Amino acid sequence: MSFRRTNRLLSLLSDDNYERLRPHLSHVVFDYKKSLYEASRPIEHVYFPVDGVASLVITTSDGSSAEVGTIGNEGMVGLPICLGDHDAPSAAYVQVPGTALQMDARVFRDELERNRPLNLVMLRYAHAFFNQVAQSAACAHLHRVEQRCCRWLLMTRDRMPSGDFLLTHEFLGMMLGVRRTTVTDVMGSLQKAGLIRYRRGHVSILDQEALRSRACECYDISRLEFDRLLGDSPLAPRTDKKHRLVGEVG
Numbered sequence: 001m002s003f004r005r006t007n008r009l010l011s012l013l014s015d016d017n018y019e020r021l022r023p024h025l026s027h028v029v030f031d032y033k034k035s036l037y038e039a040s041r042p043i044e045h046v047y048f049p050v051d052g053v054a055s056l057v058i059t060t061s062d063g064s065s066a067e068v069g070t071i072g073n074e075g076m077v078g079l080p081i082c083l084g085d086h087d088a089p090s091a092a093y094v095q096v097p098g099t100a101l102q103m104d105a106r107v108f109r110d111e112l113e114r115n116r117p118l119n120l121v122m123l124r125y126a127h128a129f130f131n132q133v134a135q136s137a138a139c140a141h142l143h144r145v146e147q148r149c150c151r152w153l154l155m156t157r158d159r160m161p162s163g164d165f166l167l168t169h170e171f172l173g174m175m176l177g178v179r180r181t182t183v184t185d186v187m188g189s190l191q192k193a194g195l196i197r198y199r200r201g202h203v204s205i206l207d208q209e210a211l212r213s214r215a216c217e218c219y220d221i222s223r224l225e226f227d228r229l230l231g232d233s234p235l236a237p238r239t240d241k242k243h244r245l246v247g248e249v250g
Contacts, residue, residue, distance in 0.1 A: 052098020
């Protein structure tokens with residue numbers, strides 16, 4: 001079995017550096033709402049999504065929750081491990097089903113200490129992820145709900161193997177910071193315009209370019225920032241190969 005799409009961070013590693021990780025990586029299914037780690041609890045595994053989307057969520061003392069970041073095949077779940085920590089005030093769980101590569105957090109931490117190119121890639125990703133979170137915070141204050149919704153739809157599409165995926169009202173409302181009734185109105189408007197088809201939590205992107213024209217500038221800014229920080233370098237040459245796990249063929 002080989003992956004049709006690989007994780008961007010792993011694709012930045014040379015074959016030799018990837019081979020150091022490969023025996024410790026295992027394929028896992030990202031089921032909807034699967035818990036990846038809990039707030040203020042030790043992070044036991046890190047995940048490199050192949051497709052699907054994970055969400056970082058902060059829950060307050062009254063039980064209210066807010067989504068503060070999303071992670072797809074451009075990144076990894078478990079970033080605190082890269083920064084010398086072992087837990088976080090946020091929880092992480094799957095919002096859009098898919099697949100990922102899983103690795104024991106302790107083994108990954110050990111590899112970071114002796115694998116300089118891996119450490120460099122992860123630090124660049126940490127910078128890119130911080131910039132994305134900052135851009136999203138500004139976006140929430142400055143742009144209309146429809147613009148922000150188009151941005152999130154495009155970001156999710158970029159992380160998936162096709163333009164058809166699960167994206168619930170609950171998740172969109174959490175990402176946009178609005179009520180589900182507002183999500184219904186916005187998605188209904190986009191569907192009426194022929195940009196998407198939305199039914200029972202399933203989205204089909206029908207006109208990606210038109211969707212992009214309605215999105216705010218934040219979509220392109222974040223995408224270009226990831227390209228800037230996660231491009232080729234002498235220490236992290238990009239291979240874009242379909243890395244295979246131990247025992248895989250094809």
